[in-house]
Amino acid sequence: MLMSVAEIARNAGMYPELAGARVLVTGVQSTRGVDLIRAFGDHGCRMVLQIPEISMEIDALLAHIAQSALDIHVHHNTIDQAEDAIRFTQEAAKYFGGFDIVINLIGFDTDDLNATDTMEGLEDLISERFQAAARTTGVAANRMGLTWTSGSVLNVLRICEPQTAGEAAVAGMARTALQALTQVEANRWADQSVRINGVAPRAMLGAGYGSYDDCVQSEPDLAALALYLASQEGAELTGMVFDAEGAASAY
Secondary structure (H helix, E strand, O other): OOOOHHHHHHOOOOOHHHOOOEEEEEOOEOOEOHHHHHHHHHOOOEEEEEOOOOOHHHHHHHHHHOOOOOEEEEEOOOOOOHHHHHHHHHHHHHHHOOOOEEEEEEEEOHHHHOOOOOHHHHHHHHHHHHHHHHHHHHHHHHHHHHOOOOOEEEEEEEEOOOOOHHHHHHHHHHHHHHHHHHHHHHHHHHHHOOEEEEEEEOOOOOOOOOOOOOOEOOHHHHHHHHHHHHOHHHOOOOOOEEEEOHHHOOO
């Protein structure tokens, strides 16, 4: 039986089978994904990191991870467009001959939540924000399938807390898009032992952070869940979207 997210975080430990695993993480910034890549670095993984941000905080983070990760390749280029994501993922796969674990961090900021008030505009915005993660997921999963790799792909939607009903509606649409992507890709790759899961905010206006124990509530929680899903413990889980609250859902 699947443990709750709270139980996973509380019981998080080391997963020896992840030592040397080939990991790709996209969308990392100094405000998101830090604990995530530290956790995989501490497991002695080989990592390709897509970090558009260049800052002292990122330099310090990379220096810390280099002490434990077996190998690190960092790319500061952006992959906002579908073609860029496909090309980047194909090139990144060459470093280690493929991937065992892929994590895409998808961010929506306040401006995104208020960018348009038309349904067509919202659909275009969500498609634009998801296209890089969707293409990365497809290319990586295909590579896993071709190399008979029992891999894990996790797409993480990060959205600042909605302040209005309109913002909550946009956040809800983004979550629905992630659920659709997760289900489609999970079904597509299930017979090749490639697992596709997601994490998304509940997107409920005024819900209050930390109100549910069964939510990913912090960056360490998110890291613990990602490790669990990538490990043998989570080998049977696919097509699931886990709820996020608080720091784990904020942009």
